[in-house]
Amino acid sequence: MIGILGGTFDPIHFGHLRPALDCLQALGLDEIRLVPLNVAVHRAPPVAPSAQRLAMLEAAIVGQPGFVADAREIERPGGSYTYDTLVSLRAELGRERPLCLLIGADAFAGFLDWHRPADILDLAHLVVMRRPGASDALDPALQAFCAGRIRDRAGDLAETPAGRILFQDVTQIDVSATRVRELIRQDLSPRWLLPDAVISIIAAEGLYR
Numbered sequence: 001m002i003g004i005l006g007g008t009f010d011p012i013h014f015g016h017l018r019p020a021l022d023c024l025q026a027l028g029l030d031e032i033r034l035v036p037l038n039v040a041v042h043r044a045p046p047v048a049p050s051a052q053r054l055a056m057l058e059a060a061i062v063g064q065p066g067f068v069a070d071a072r073e074i075e076r077p078g079g080s081y082t083y084d085t086l087v088s089l090r091a092e093l094g095r096e097r098p099l100c101l102l103i104g105a106d107a108f109a110g111f112l113d114w115h116r117p118a119d120i121l122d123l124a125h126l127v128v129m130r131r132p133g134a135s136d137a138l139d140p141a142l143q144a145f146c147a148g149r150i151r152d153r154a155g156d157l158a159e160t161p162a163g164r165i166l167f168q169d170v171t172q173i174d175v176s177a178t179r180v181r182e183l184i185r186q187d188l189s190p191r192w193l194l195p196d197a198v199i200s201i202i203a204a205e206g207l208y209r
């Protein structure tokens with residue numbers, strides 16, 4: 001099984017990295033593709049340019065087996081739709097291999113507003129990671145969408161290429177990229193919220209000031 005974690009990664013921080021590692025280990029994933037978006041479609045545009053967000057991501061995962069930086073959204077012009085990314089991953093990996101789209105609970109709350117949510121489930125499983133400050137309760141429309149798809153064992157995802165939803169407990173790390181950017185803007189240290197290698201790039205490039 002292959003995991004996919006998309007995000008702005010503006011910058012990548014321990015709230016991305018540790019929950020991703022938890023999923024890698026708990027679900028027995030072969031690898032996790034970390035996919036920085038190019039042009040945001042559900043949120044405000046990123047602050048740092050794509051090339052620097054990718055460089056920070058690559059620096060963050062050096063030496064971590066199973067973590068792979070995947071630049072396909074950055075290389076694709078126009079809005080970064082997860083649906084398109086999954087179509088492209090399926091073209092590379094084939095139709096049979098289970099794909100698990102990892103998504104934080106805050107992002108999952110808005111999932112039905114994404115481009116082609118039902119088609120996304122035809123291409124991949126969803127693994128929803130609990131996140132500090134995000135409610136576990138689902139609104140009625142999302143509950144209806146999830147009905148019949150929810151499973152509680154990683155093995156249930158390995159059985160089939162796509163279509164199932166798993167709620168995964170991960171280490172609760174109360175950090176957001178917004179908070180990291182705000183600390184830097186105020187000239188306060190963001191240390192121990194994200195890797196030192198990422199902080200070095202931020203300092204060298206003068207990002208988020």
Ligand code: ATP
Binds near residue numbers: 016108174
């Ligand atoms: P921002 O503060 O700029 O909105 P962010 O910290 O939420 O950014 P993103 O790059 O937008 O980071 O997040 C990518 C994915 O990682 C999303 O699915 C998001 O829900 C998840 N995620 C981000 N931070 C955490 C965290 N602390 N715990 C669990 N999941 C997280």
